[in-house]
Amino acid sequence: SPGLYIVATPIGNLADLSPRAADILARADVLAVEDSRVTAKLLRHIGAKRPMMPYHDHNADQVRPGLIERLGTQAIALVSDAGTPLISDPGFKLVRDARAAGHAVTTIPGPCAAIAALTLAGLPTDRFLFMGFLPAKQGARAATIAEVAAVRTTLIFYESGPRLHAALTALAEGLGDRDAAVTREISKAYEEAVCAPLSMLAERYAETTPKGEIVIVIAPPGAAPPPDEEDVETLLRDALSRLP
Numbered sequence: 001s002p003g004l005y006i007v008a009t010p011i012g013n014l015a016d017l018s019p020r021a022a023d024i025l026a027r028a029d030v031l032a033v034e035d036s037r038v039t040a041k042l043l044r045h046i047g048a049k050r051p052m053m054p055y056h057d058h059n060a061d062q063v064r065p066g067l068i069e070r071l072g073t074q075a076i077a078l079v080s081d082a083g084t085p086l087i088s089d090p091g092f093k094l095v096r097d098a099r100a101a102g103h104a105v106t107t108i109p110g111p112c113a114a115i116a117a118l119t120l121a122g123l124p125t126d127r128f129l130f131m132g133f134l135p136a137k138q139g140a141r142a143a144t145i146a147e148v149a150a151v152r153t154t155l156i157f158y159e160s161g162p163r164l165h166a167a168l169t170a171l172a173e174g175l176g177d178r179d180a181a182v183t184r185e186i187s188k189a190y191e192e193a194v195c196a197p198l199s200m201l202a203e204r205y206a207e208t209t210p211k212g213e214i215v216i217v218i219a220p221p222g223a224a225p226p227p228d229e230e231d232v233e234t235l236l237r238d239a240l241s242r243l244p
């Protein structure tokens with residue numbers, strides 16, 4: 001039926017495409033895509049052929065009104081090159097305008113690099129802050145890092161290989177030497193999660209530029225280990241002994 005379908009696609013391993021996502025991709029009237037070559041590959045994988053329209057940062061404002069108009073009669077699937085649309089990818093304004101125009105909007109959830117990285121890092125997951133990409137320029141990057149230095153949650157950043165060393169160095173400087181993980185090539189053949197303090201990670205990636213796509217996950221500040229059971233008992237006994 002007509003409406004906007006937000007379709008998550010694999011971040012590496014094509015087998016991660018869900019059956020429902022494949023079904024929508026094969027049946028949508030049109031796919032709004034970041035890069036038609038990338039989505040064409042996915043369509044070949046499921047043996048489907050659908051019309052595609054580019055929807056990316058450079059043309060979104062021009063083509064959005066036309067897409068909204070079509071939503072009255074057509075099923076439009078929004079797909080990114082990889083992962084969940086709208087997450088460091090285009091789409092938020094399309095969803096906003098589709099809702100404002102009263103069209104149906106639904107999502108086909110699936111892979112997202114930030115969440116996958118969080119599950120690999122071995123760091124607290126109860127509260128986290130996703131920060132997308134750090135700014136490329138040194139001043140803006142330091143300012144963004146300073147903004148989150150006091151936030152008491154795990155932090156998640158997207159990064160690229162060539163910028164990894166500079167990012168890790170700036171993060172160690174701005175946040176202190178917290179435990180962190182550099183996760184790479186998630187769901188691909190060379191998936192890797194390197195867990196170490198930020199300064200050691202910065203050192204490790206000083207010489208070599210790692211290939212592939214990267215997520216940095218960083219522990220909250222002063223993440224003290226949880227008290228073990230004996231400590232809890234002592235604390236309780238102390239507290240009880242002080243009761244009047």
Ligand code: SAM
Nearest residue numbers: 011012083084087112113158159185186213214
């Ligand atoms: N919308 C996507 C998602 O849901 O994850 C993210 C798109 S963003 C433009 C691309 C960034 O995601 C990369 O630079 C990298 O930081 C991260 N990423 C994507 N695929 C990845 C993978 N297989 N392993 C590690 N990081 C990945």
